[in-house]
Amino acid sequence: MSPVGAGLWRSLPAHQVYGANTNVGKTIVSTVLCNAIQRQNKRAAFLKPVSAGALDDADDRHLARYGAGTLTKCLHQFDEPVSPHLAAKQKTAPRDDDLLAAIHNTLSDWARSNIDLALVETAGGVHSPGPNGNSQADLYRPLRLPIVLVADSRLGGISASISAYESLLLRGYDVNSVLLFRDDYYQNHEYLANFFRQKSIPLVSLTAPPPKPPQEDVASHARDEEAMSTYYRQVSAESEILRLLEDMNTKNQARLTRLEEMADRAQDLIWYPFTQHQGMKPKDITVIDSAHDDYFQTFDAGQTEQQGGALRPTFDGSASWWTQGLGHGNPELALSAAYAAGRYGHVMFAGAVHEPALSLADSLLKTIGNPRFTKVFYTDNGSTGMEVAVKMGLRAACDRYGWDASQEQISILGLKGSYHGDTIGVMDCSEPSTFNKKVEWYRGRGHWFDFPLVKMVDGSWVIEIPGELQADLGTEKATFESLGSVFDLDARLATETSQKYKNYIHRTIQDLVDRHDMKFGALILEPVILGAGGMLFCDPLFQRCLTDVVREHPELFSPNASAPKSAPSWSGLPVIFDEVFTGLYRLGRPSSASFLDVHPDIAVNAKLLTGGLIPLCTTVASQEIFETFSSPEKSDALLHGHSYTAHAVGCTVAVDSLRAMSDMDANGSWDGFKADWRSHSVKAAKPASPEVWSVWSQDLLRDLSCAETVESVFGIGTVLSISLRDAEGGGYTSTAAKGLQQKLAAGGDQFNVHSRVLGNVLYLMSSVTSKPESLQEMERLLRSSLV
Template sequence: MAKVTNKYPVWHPFSQMFGVESIPTVVKAEGVWLHTEDGKKLYDAISSWWVNLHGHSNPKIAEAVYKQMLNLEHVIFAGFTHQPAIELCERLDKYLPKRDWKYFFSDNGSTAVEVALKMAIQYMRQGDLKRKVNVVALDGSYHGDTFGAMSAATRSVFTDPWDDLFFDVTIIPPPSPGNELACFNQLKEVADESTILIYEPLVLGAAGMVMYSPEAMEEMLSIVHHAGGMLIADEVMTGFGRTGQWFASNATKILPDLMCLSKGLTGGALPMALTICKQELYDSFLHPEFEKGFLHGHSFTGNPVGCAAALASLDLMEDPETWRQIEAMNSFFMAQKAVLEQHEMVKDVRVCGGIIALDIEEENKGYIHPLRNKMYDAFLEKGVLIRPLGNVVYLLPPYTSSKEELSLAMDAIKEVLNELMEVVS
């Protein structure tokens, strides 16, 4: 093939840069709106990759960040600590499922997962470095783009180039409607005290917003728990109110042994993550020998500015108005579900908390889907940022979205569905 290149200097994530000479430049973001250089305004209906909770450039978060920046912008987190980190962990404790937790900071969702896997595996191997572990993951799951996170999830075109380099993982179906028994039976066959189940609780995001009930989750978790295995809840997307409660893990009696948080942790303003583990796991790392400790860290671990943003976001999460907004969004989506279900192009509509997803009737599934790019462009034309996951269209908006803004996105979806129908018929 002839050598091709382009002049644009930046390499963007999850993008084929072939033929790209320029990309829409966002010059300002305010509330739920993105403003581009060419004077256009876009409603951010996916919270900029599921991170934004309280609208962009939120003044309360901005002010907290500014103040923190002037006082202590960063300090090495090995051998030193600071108040924002301590306060954040103490305050989060109130909203997590009730158990004694310890908090380990890192930088993003992938590293939170990486840390959780490394902790769980080392915990199992504290007495025997050769002990077998069996990581189990849900079909379609996504846990990030580092090697451990990619290993512990479904393999796809996104992971093909490195396929032979991953560790072995057992993949079972998620317990979504119709798949419950297959999930439980396959899990029962493999679950034992060497099992580490990693799962996205209630909603598998990148799989196409695949949802399952708290009852199905309870059953799935109890199989591993009673077999003596460990549970890692990846709440990178589901945390901080997305499913209508603080954390999706609050929905079951069986608790995870580890939890991964990121995205909404700072209200979506700065990159930061937490891996939270049960006290017993932490205690097993306490030993006079250095090498029995958890020898993992990142330069920006526990960054105070990230913590300040997270504390300001927690203040906003604690405001009853935020929960009223989440509830109002859920009611709006439930009403729209009934409407969308009548559309000829729509196969299934799902709602959980502040997320609505619909499957477009199509044989061809998967992220790389001919319809996907067409729909994405059509939504942008209509002033809404919606990034379909293959044939799955979803909204996951900032909580501060008004009914008018939500309606704008919903109208765009209906218009695009009608346009698709015209092409098909």
């Protein structure tokens, strides 16, 4: 099922009516508002998505009877007068996606029919379950219609009303107005009027309707109908109601105006990251009104009512710069953040501890499963986390080998195309590139190996050998039956290729140390995929061999060094894994280090750590690395930190995020994707364990790899990378992928795609909760754009 756009139309102020509780008078309030519109010679419409109970008592029937000509519609009527999730058991319940689509389609039709006000009324209270048992506050969230909240005038109603408001606010709804009936005994309206006034939300208190007579009294029933008709005529004419309707219309237009002006204002006020502003126009800026699940709701000034409204679902194709794990607007994570904010706000961390930081440290160490790791250091983003990792690694190496970094240059070993962040220190851990070579303090301190690349070309998995290795291996490429066989390191380590890799690596390091007098303090790798460098998929055997050579030959770095006797101890150089991008299930596993069967000495995680909600980073290290900084001197400590270290909100969200992803891993949430890859794989003598798989189908990869404009593709975990042919040779400044990016931005009938390019490479990324239906539609869109 395709996603729906959020509900916003130029010609139609559409609102959703929620109740603070059941039996608070939602339908009476709806009828009052519809009568007031009709009195102004305008047209009103009322939609009841789900109704339960006797047909004569149905809310849409009430509107039809008393709504003065209001257009009414009910999508699903259940006979039992119980909660919709119970009533639905008597019939086949509509799928949530189908229900949302039906609501959106109905409102879009009304927007084209010159309706002046549309109300969508829920059933029961804010958290009353829908037909499939989901809270209505979550069920209807993709529409994000502005809210008319009907407060509770009864005993306990103040608490219920404020709780309902906060539940809606927590999910990103805009509560535009509050109505309730006056009760001179409890006087809830007076207290709530003051409460909502402080929120700049208007509250209108209504005269209570006449009491309903017993059902068996036919004469009284006739009098009741007359009394209700009189009630609606009188109340709908009150000035407060008329002002409220005007306010609802004004807010709808103001929302549209704000969206229309945002791109121009952003052009004037904002300096964007990774953006050359020369020639940039407001039309190049994506205006995002909200986000939910895998989709932004983007504003298109050219959208018409015929196209479904002013907002369009846009697939978040970069997972918002690789951060999205559990979907935008995740209510569980939002609740976690709110709880921690209410409990702590932010508290000082140096020399203190709080439960979220302690729980996250424990949970993270168990999730990663590296027996070397014992200590967790907190920072706020991947770049600063890598700064800490480099400080740790260099200090450990200098301490062991007796080097004085103030007197001699200490460098790092890495791979070409590496990228570890934009802070000055870690910039020097990457070779000169577009990202750093124009930064005035950049020096580039290290050696970066060229390496074999894994890719699918014309339907086959190949490893392309770089020029300086071709002479050693005697070939330009090697072909593999499946991606799983590429990762079968147990078998590949016994091959001649492995030994040739190791010989080349050893010879190169020996030459750098002997002939160029270089000293190396750490090996830094992005396991499997080098992200910002161009989605470069490194042969895992090469990374494994590089790690093995460094650890097995400490004499390369200091003539008198020998391998430590203790197995967990670091040897040769501290090995640092930058898993900011590839860690925590991005590639389908808790740690990307597992693909190499390597336990690094230091690792950095961010991005998916908090499921995409809030910045947080961890640098995890071994006990031996930690003890390097232990000394009677304060100056020997790791003097690094920032004001929001171990931010309690971020730590709480991260604990819940890790738990959610771990549960998905354990309960088989990705079994369908794994089965697809398993069914296409040629069975090896010893298949990779655990499996190598992707949310992107093998059929898609094969088809795209055979497309005329495609040089190569790969998919692993949630990542899909497409390299476009470029006669100029590609690279970060290439524009070869722009055409595909523009086609995806135009989209299809269901949604369009916001994507990022790295030169001639366009990559796409899902969250770990992406629905198969959404991914299948994405695949159809890619095929139509490329094949």
